[in-house]
Amino acid sequence: MSYPMYLVDAFVDQPFSGNPAGVCIVDKEPPAGWMQNVALEMNQAETAFVHKRADGSWDLRWFTPQVEVSLCGHATLAAAHALWLHAGETVATLEFHTLSGRLAATRIGDEIQLDFPSDFPQFIAEVPTVLLQLLGDQPQWFGQGRDDLIAVVDSADAVRNFVPNAEQIASFTSRGLILTAPGDAGSGLDMVSRFFAPKVGINEDPVTGSAHCLLACYWGHRLGKTHLRAQQASPRGGLLTLDWQGERVLLRGKARTMLSGEFQG
Known part of the structure; x- marks a missing residue:
């Protein structure tokens, strides 16, 4: 198997800043064990795995080198960037199905805006x-x-x-x-x-x-x-x-x- 893979710096303010994330675009959801092994191989804080649903939205999961996580901002931003820049997506807002519910990413000029749930400490x-x-x-x-x-x-x-x-x-x-x-x-x-x-x-x-x-x-x-x-x-x-x-x-x-x-x- 071979899948497109990108290393994307998210929340950058200059070159070699921000947080690197792996982004792997797959045609269907792989086994969790495979995704965990890929994340370990990539050895980034998180690697995002995305595949497209029939309705045009995307399934999104995030893995550190050790575990799957329920929410990751920088890897979501990186995934949206990769889909727009490398995978031919043209919609202004991408919708993701995740362990934290339905999330959205919207293009605003040269930035990407994420819509996430609040976390009240x-x-x-x-x-x-x-x-x-x-x-x-x-x-x-x-x-x-x-x-x-x-x-x-x-x-x-x-x-x-x-x-x-x-x-x-x-x-x-x-x-x-x-x-x-x-x-x-x-x-x-x-x-x-x-x-x-x-x-x-x-x-x-x-x-x-x-x-x-x-x-x-x-x-x-x-x-x-x-x-x-x-x-x-x-x-x-x-x-x-x-x-x-x-x-x-x-x-x-x-x-x-x-x-x-x-x-x-």
Whole structure:
């Protein structure tokens, strides 16, 4: 078997930025074990697998090198980009059937807008001792979303300078940890964040769309805003525009194809 395969950088603001994702376009849904093996072979944070339904919509699944995940923003953006640029899609809005329900991707100029479910974090009073040791201080706020924990700290520099320990983070997370703070004064950023998910094989994710479904809710409520600008301050870095619309979050960013070819296997 051979299938078209692309490596796409999502949420880019310059070359070699954003989050790389594999995108594999198949003619029918392969076995889950095969997709997991392909994701391991690709060795990206996520690889997306898409195949077209008779009604013109697409089935979409995401795999890390270790597990299937229920929601992935950057690989969805990458998949939409690949379908428009390489697979001949012409519709303005692509519809995807996923483990997180029906999702949409829409072309807006040179950007792609994703329509995702909101993720409202719930406050947790007791902060894990290991996290306190890693941070060296009590976070401003600590909570739990659907899959991930969120810890809010005082400054963007505290986020950028944080030194993670994958083993320790894996010890108290079910999937991942979001570390976030207000954007730097005068930067035009509402928030800065980093995301760590060693439990699913991602020590640090470059840019995480699903985490921003939670961040949009937290910062939107805290700042009293529905339109937000976000930076994920990983070594690669990435920028996102967020519109919080109650039960939905619209995430917008750019994508760029870095490699294209065929997967043989």
